[in-house]
Amino acid sequence: MINRLITLFSLQLVDDELDQLEELRGDLPLRVNSLNAKIKEIQDQIDEKESIRSESLDKRKDNEEEIERLTSNLKKFKAQLYKVRNNKEYDALTKEIDHSESEIERLSSENVDFELNSEKLKSAIEELLPSVEENTAVLMENQVELKKIIKENEIEEAKLREKREKIASQVKKADYSVYMRIRKALKGKAIVTINRSACSGCHNIIPSQRQIELRQNRRLFTCESCGRILVSPEVSIEAEKSLGK
Numbered sequence: 405m406i407n408r409l410i411t412l413f414s415l416q417l418v419d420d421e422l423d424q425l426e427e428l429r430g431d432l433p434l435r436v437n438s439l440n441a442k443i444k445e446i447q448d449q450i451d452e453k454e455s456i457r458s459e460s461l462d463k464r465k466d467n468e469e470e471i472e473r474l475t476s477n478l479k480k481f482k483a484q485l486y487k488v489r490n491n492k493e494y495d496a497l498t499k500e501i502d503h504s505e506s507e508i509e510r511l512s513s514e515n516v517d518f519e520l521n522s523e524k525l526k527s528a529i530e531e532l533l534p535s536v537e538e539n540t541a542v543l544m545e546n547q548v549e550l551k552k553i554i555k556e557n558e559i560e561e562a563k564l565r566e567k568r569e570k571i572a573s574q575v576k577k578a579d580y581s582v583y584m585r586i587r588k589a590l591k592g593k594a595i596v597t598i599n600r601s602a603c604s605g606c607h608n609i610i611p612s613q614r615q616i617e618l619r620q621n622r623r624l625f626t627c628e629s630c631g632r633i634l635v636s637p638e639v640s641i642e643a644e645k646s647l648g649k
């Protein structure tokens with residue numbers, strides 16, 4: 405049983421070292437993530453505005469072509485007015501002329517709206533662009549810094565990961581999942597020793613009967629106060645020895 409506890413405690417010791425490496429990164433990984441998200445959000449807004457703007461420019465162009473066509477028809481109709489032979493022809497032509505003129509007017513006014521809208525979108529996009537640039541610059545700085553830190557500890561981290569894998573493979577499956585669950589919940593230490601009659605995780609005093617049982621290293625105890633796995637100092641000393649500390 406004591407070996408089972410020593411292995412588990414060794415896993416914690418290696419994880420402590422990995423946590424320390426992680427800590428060196430500070431809030432850089434978080435900052436990089438949030439900057440990426442922010443930039444994407446602004447870029448999405450820009451893309452949306454760009455697409456509405458280009459749609460509106462396309463419609464404007466279609467309208468212009470239609471206005472051109474109608475204007476040239478209008479010219480023809482007006483020329484034909486001089487050659488009409490009867491009232492019926494005259495009425496038909498004026499009807500065409502009226503229709504073309506009102507269509508041209510409608511399309512022109514629509515184009516004024518498209519133009520205004522496209523200008524509005526253009527300036528909104530221009531307002532957003534500096535924010536993308538600024539955030540990208542900060543992101544690059546953070547990424548460079550983070551890469552540098554990761555690079556500096558690359559070899560050490562790889563060694564620790566290898567060591568961790570080896571130890572983890574020796575830990576009982578059930579113990580491992582308990583360990584990981586506590587570690588996740590309490591962010592870090594899942595297994596601790598007694599220090600001056602107290603749990604070194606939460607500093608709560610352990611009843612003396614419990615301490616005696618603990619020192620026998622016969623089973624897995626958890627701290628009644630914080631829920632961490634509790635082991636005797638002997639286990640911690642042996643674990644450190646096994647890691648060559």
Ligand SMILES: [Zn+2]
Pocket residue numbers: 603604605606607608627628629630631632
């Ligand atoms: Zn505790």
